[in-house]
C-alpha cells in the first residue's frame with residue numbers, strides 16, 4: 196500500500212482490508228468486485244483518499260454509470276472531506292464528453308453553444324436525410340426491407356461512432372471490414388454497410404450545419420481527436436492526475452479508448468468492475484477490456500472484493516449457483532457473514548394477469564405487515580411486462596413509480612417547452628431551426644407546409660435562421676402577422692437576462708398561447724400535461740442558464756421525482772443494475788422469455804445474476820404457465836440450487852424468524868420496568 200499519509204483517514208476505518216487496500220493503491224488498479232461487495236463505497240474512498248493525499252480535486256476524473264451515482268459520490272466525498280473537496284470531473288461518459296466538447300467544440304467541427312440532440316431528435320433528422328437521399332427506394336435490400344429502416348440506419352451510425360469511425364473514414368473502414376469478414380467466411384451485410392456510408396456523411400453534415408451533436412458525437416470526437424492530434428491529447432490528459440471508472444465491464448470501444456488516451460502518460464487508472472455483471476454487449480460493450488486490463492498495464496494490481504454486504508446467505512448462494520454455470524468467468528467466490536435468511540420463493544401462476552394480481556396482493560400484504568412501499572421492487576426482463584403490473588397497482592391504489600423512465604423529457608409538452616427556450620436562447624442561429632419547426636405552428640398560427648417551404652427558401656437565400664426569415668419572407672398576411680408576434684415574444688424573452696430560466700419558460704408558454712391551448716383542450720391528458728410543465732418549471736429552478744437545462748434534459752439518465760415519496764419501484768433488470776432493495780419480485784422467468792429467443796444465453800445468465808443479487812432480504816421469482824403460449828420455467832429457475840429455493844409464498848410460520856437484516860445492533864438498551872415506572876407511572 197502506498198497511502199503516502201502520516202495519519203490514518205477516518206473514512207477508511209469502516210472498509211474491509213481488501214476495500215482499503217484497493218482505495219489506497221496508486222498506479223493502475225483493477226478492482227474485480229462481486230455484487231454487493233461495496234464497489235461504490237470503494238470507488239468513493241479511492242477518490243477521497245487521493246484528495247486527502249494531496250491530489251487537487253479538480254484534477255480528478257471519475258466516470259460512473261448514472262448521473263445519480265455521480266451525485267451520490269460527490270456528496271459522500273464532501274461529507275467526509277468538506278465542501279471544497281468535490282472532484283472536478285465526475286459524471287457519465289456522455290456528460291463528461293459533452294463537457295470536453297463544450298470547452299473545445301472545434302474537435303467536433305462545432306461552434307460554441309452547440310445543441311445536444313437526444314435520440315428522438317437525431318432519429319428525426321436521420322429520417323429527413325434518408326428521405327432526401329431516397330433511401331426508402333430499394334437501393335439496398337438490407338435497409339429497404341427492414342421493418343424500420345431508420346432504426347437500422349441509426350444503429351449502424353451508432354456502431355460507427357462507438358468504434359471511433361468518423362464519416363470521412365467510413366468508406367475505407369467498411370471495405371476493410373467486408374474484406375476481413377469475407378476472408379474469415381463470416382456473414383456480413385455488405386450492401387447495408389456500404390449504403391450506410393453516404394447516409395452517415397450527409398447526416399453528419401446536417402448535424403454540423405445545425406450546430407448540433409448527437410450522443411455518439413460526445414465521445415467520438417474527443418477520443419478521435421486525442422487519437423490523431425497529440426497536442427490536443429496532451430492538453431487533455433495533462434488536466435488530470437488520475438482517472439477512475441465504475442462498471443468497467445460495460446465499456447465499449449470508444450469509452451475504453453477515451454479512458455486509455457487520458458491515462459496513457461501517468462497510468463493512474465482505477466477501474467472497478469464485475470465480469471459476472473456484464474449485461475450490455477448488445478450496446479457494444481465488451482468484457483475484453485476488463486479481461487485484458489493487466490496485460491495492458493503490466494504494472495497494475497488486481498484486487499478482488501468478495502465479501503457481500505447486501506444479501507442473506509440463501510440469496511447469495513442462489514445467485515452463486517446460477518452464475519457458476521458460466522464457464523468463462525474470471526472467478527470470484529462471494530461470501531456473506533449475514534444469517535441464512537429466507538430461501539428464494541418460486542411462484543407459478545396460470546397467466547400474466549394472475550401473476551400481476553398475485554404479486555400486487557403480496558405487496559399489499561407485506562405493506563400491512565409493516566414493510567415500506569419503497570422497500571419493495573418489481574424488476575422485469577422486458578419493458579412490455581410493466582403494463583400488467585401498473586394496472587394491478589392502480590386498481591389497489593398502491594403507490595408506484597416507473598424508474599429510469601426518461602420518457603419525461605420525451606413528452607411532447609416538455610419537448611415543446613424546451614424548444615421555445617432553445618429558440619429564445621439562439622434566435623438568429625440556424626441551429627434553432629429544428630426547434631422552430633417544432634413549435635411555430637403550436638398553437639396554430641397558419642404555418643402549414645406551404646408557408647414553411649417559403650420560410651425555408653427565404654432562410655436559405657438570406658443564410659439566416661427561419662425565425663429571422665419571417666421578417667422578409669413572402670407570407671400570407673395573417674400568417675405573417677402571427678409570425679411577427681411570435682418573433683417579438685421570442686426576442687423579448689431571450690433578451691430578458693434578469694429573469695430566471697423557469698420564468699423565461701413560463702413567459703414563453705403563456706405568451707405563445709401554449710398553456711392556454713392546453714387548458715382549452717378537453718383531452719383526458721390535459722391535466723397531466725399541465726402538471727408535467729409545472730414539473731419542468733420546478734426542475735428549471737435548479738439551473739442558472741438555459742444551456743445547462745437543455746444539456747441536462749438531453750443527457751438525463753433518469754426521470755425526475757423517482758426518489759420522491761414512498762412508492763414501490765418498478766424497472767427493467769438493466770435499470771436495476773447497481774441498486775438494492777429489501778424485497779425483490781422477479782416476474783416473467785419463462786423459458787421463452789428469459790433468455791429471450793434472440794438473447795445470448797451467457798449474457799442473459801449474468802442478467803439473472805444481477806437480478807437475484809439486487810435482493811437484500813427476500814427474493815421472489817415467478818413464471819406463468821401461459822403467456823403468449825404455454826411456457827416452461829426459465830432454465831435459470833432450475834439453476835437455482837435446491838436448498839436455496841421453495842415453491843410458493845413463505846408464510847410467517849415457515850420463515851426464519853428474523854427482523855431487519857437479522858442482526859439488530861444494541862444502540863439503546865431497553866428500559867427496565869423500574870425506569871418505566873419512574874417515567875410513566877404515577
Ligand SMILES: Nc1ncnc2c1ncn2[C@@H]1O[C@H](COP(=O)(O)OP(=O)(O)OP(=O)(O)O)[C@@H](O)[C@H]1O
Nearest residue numbers: 209210211230231232233234235236504505773774
Ligand atoms: N465495508 C463495509 N461495511 C459494511 N457495509 C458495507 C461495506 N461496504 C459496502 N457495504 C454495503 O454493502 C451494500 C452494497 O454496496 P455497493 O452498493 O457499493 O455495492 P456494489 O458492489 O456497487 O454492488 P453491485 O455491483 O451489486 O451493484 C451497500 O448497502 C453498502 O453500504
